Every structure is written in structure tokens, then in C-alpha cells.
Amino acid sequence: MQVAIGAILQTHLSATGSLSKGLAAVVVVLVCLYVMSFAWSWGPLGWLIPSETFPLETRTAGFAFAVSSNMFFTFFIAQLFLSMLCGMRAFIFFFFAIWIFVMGIFVVFLLPETKGVPIDEMTERVWKTHPVWKKFMSNTPAREYEMST
Template identity: 75%
Template sequence: MPPLIIGILLQVFKQFTGINAIMFYAPVLFQTVGFGNDASLLSSVITGTVNVLSTFVSIFAVDKVGRRLLLLQACVQMFLSQMAIGIILHMYLKTTGTIGKTQVIIVVVLVCLFVMSFAWSWGPLGWLIPSETFPVETRTAGFAFAISSNMLCTFLIAQVFLTMLCQMRAFIFFFFAAWIFVMCMFVVFLLPETKGVPIDVMAERVWRKHPVWKNFMDDAGHVATN
């Protein structure tokens, strides 16, 4: 039960950071804040490059600082970035192209900071943590549920983002920031640290000692049925 809930929620939260909305529609987003066609495409290339390069930070840091610290640090950085973007656009963007050049540059930097933090945390760790928590005998089914949740949420965000952007305007960034706050609370209260814990002792060393998930485990380390 705990690995399945965590595996699904990690995939859902990954999409509700707004990362795919930004990556899918980066040219549209940057045109909205005043970039020309060529500049907006260049900006999306920049964010894609930042995404790839920042992933290497996770490769080198994940076994040194742990999973939870990377996730929590990223939540703070993503939350502040989304809030700052929303405030700037709400204050300065009245119609397409009316925002000043300084504000546009700041928005691009904030988007890069957002993508950067996602790429070294929720992006790769959303796959790593389930691989460390699902028992071997249920891993196939568990990953099937997790991946299905990921694809479903990706589809939903891709379908509604442009409509939400048109209706909510700058407030869409506050919407994603609210989800990031929920994600942070999820990590604080429900996500255990799995660094250095072998799969075969996960129940004994993690689930049975966790203040929440221990209530779902019996004395043998299995999911309680009553």
C-alpha cells in the first residue's frame, strides 16, 4: 500500500508542478510575455538545455544529500519561481507584448530556475524512488499504475493548459505554486528517505518505523488487512 500510494502521487505531483505545461508551450508562453517568434523558440531551446544539464546534478548529488533534501529544496525553488513569475506578470502584463524588456528577462531567468530545480529533483527522482520502494514481486504492477498516472496527468495538463492560461492569465502560476506547496507537505509528512536502504529490508527499516505508514503494516512487515 505505501509504495503504491507514493509511486502514484509522485507521478501526479510531477505533472502538477506545471513542468510539462511550460515545456510543451514555452514558445506560446514567451510570445505572451512579449518575445517575437524567433526569440520565443530560442527561449524554449534554452529551457530544454537547462533541463538536460541540470539532470546531471541529480546524478552526482542524489546519493550524497539524499532524496528528501533534493525534493524539498526543489519545492522551495519552484514555489518561489512560480510565485515570482505570477506576481511579475500580474503587475506588468496587461496585453500581449506590453511587458517591459527587464521584466521579460527576469521571467525567462525564473523559468530557467524553475526548470533547473525540477530537473535535478522531481523529474528523475519520480522514477528512482518507486524503483527503491516497490517490492520485487509487485514492481511490474506498481510501475504500471505509476506510469498510467503520469500519462493521464500529462494528457490532462496538455489539454487544459492553454485554456487555463487564457482564463486565469498570471494566476495560473499561483495555481501551480499551490500544488508545489502540497507536494512539499507530502515530502515532509509522507515520503521516507530511501537512500542506502536495500529493497529487501525496506519494510523493516522504513515502513514499520515511519510515523504514518507503520499504521498500515503488520508485525511481519506486510500490509495490514484489518
């Protein structure tokens, strides 16, 4: 939808900054569909993924960091959006479409599957077995580490 909006605006937006009524309606429908799709897909993941993936030992701090980062970057993008729109014009929609693609690649390769894994087994069954993240995990079980310190 982002690419379609960008393509319509790039090819049909006149020098006076207007579209025909039909194309304007199509752009509005595409924006509504994008917002609806985002609300059903990427939107809630900023709350869902941190609650499912952090092990119990770091869950509170990790969730706080994830939510704070989400709020900060939402504010940051909201502040920059109008300036970016003025400078990039229709290309801003291609810019955000590329970021959606990058997020998808990140999820496919770096986000582990947590379905059916209890939260207390997250470290051993998910993080220590993931092809990328296992490099950053200690081989010492968490319980032994707590007892030895």
C-alpha cells in the same frame, strides 16, 4: 520562480497583453531557471522514488502504476494548461507554486527515507516503522504469509 513570474505578470502585464522588453527577458530567464531547477529536483523523482520504495513483492506493479499515473497526469495537465492560462491568467503560476508547496509537505511527512536500505528489507525496515504507513502494513512477515497460503 513561479511566484515571481506570477507577481511580475500580475503587476506589470498591460491590458494589451505585453510587457516591457526588460521584464519580458526577466520572465524568460525565470522560466528557464524553473525548468532547469525542476529537471534537477522534482522531475526525476517520478522515476526514482518508485524504483526505491516499492518492496520486491509489489515492485513491478507499483512501478507500472506510478509511471502510468505520471504519464496520464502529464498529458492531462498539458491539455488543460492553455485553457487554465486563459482563465486564470497570471494566477496560474501561483496555482502551480501552491502545488509545489503541497508536494514538499507530502515529501516531508509521508515519504520515508530509504538511504542505505536494501530493496529486500524495504517492507520491514521502512514501511512497517514509518509513523503513517505502518498502520496499513500487516504484522505478518511476507515470507510467513507466502508459506501459509
